[in-house]
Amino acid sequence: MTQVDFYVLPENGSLTAHAAVGRIAEKALSRGHQIFVQVKDEAEASALHDSLWAFRPESFLPHAIAGTDDGEALIIGWEDPPTEHDDVLINTTGAVPGHFARFSRLAEIVAPDAAKLASSREAWRFYRDRGYPLAKHDLS
Numbered sequence: 001m002t003q004v005d006f007y008v009l010p011e012n013g014s015l016t017a018h019a020a021v022g023r024i025a026e027k028a029l030s031r032g033h034q035i036f037v038q039v040k041d042e043a044e045a046s047a048l049h050d051s052l053w054a055f056r057p058e059s060f061l062p063h064a065i066a067g068t069d070d071g072e073a074l075i076i077g078w079e080d081p082p083t084e085h086d087d088v089l090i091n092t093t094g095a096v097p098g099h100f101a102r103f104s105r106l107a108e109i110v111a112p113d114a115a116k117l118a119s120s121r122e123a124w125r126f127y128r129d130r131g132y133p134l135a136k137h138d139l140s
Helices: 017-030 042-053 114-129
Strands: 003-008 035-038 074-077 088-091 105-110 134-138
Touching: 003 114, 017 035, 017 042, 017 088, 017 105, 042 074, 105 114, 114 134
Parallel strands: 003 105, 003 134, 035 074, 035 088, 088 105
Antiparallel strands: none
16 A cells, blocks of 8 residues: 655745655665656646756756656656656645555655645545555655
8 A cells, every 4th residue: 555645845935846856756766766756747847857957966866757768767747657667656736646556655745835735635635534554744
């Protein structure tokens, strides 16, 4: 069963969603995991792609946008993930991805604005009501 972790961004904006994705992805990659980052559209994929190249000067997060090089351990996409990626899913969309259950872990990024908080609360209830193990992490 998929472990679902909610990562709540600080209200003061000191950590962006892209930086949070970088931190989570860096840790998961260091442990040998494959990661699919679910974004809402192609523009968001491109923005995250650029952000990950500049994530931290002392860090290197090899990645690709889905369909360009699906052999990377970190893939960013807005549609269904490649079939070989079923380890870690990082979701930035605020909506429950239809394919989340095929992953071992799901990291939900929770932005501090009212609309994103409301959708994250709905997602929490969705996973809880179906018996998925849940955890909440406040990021700083």
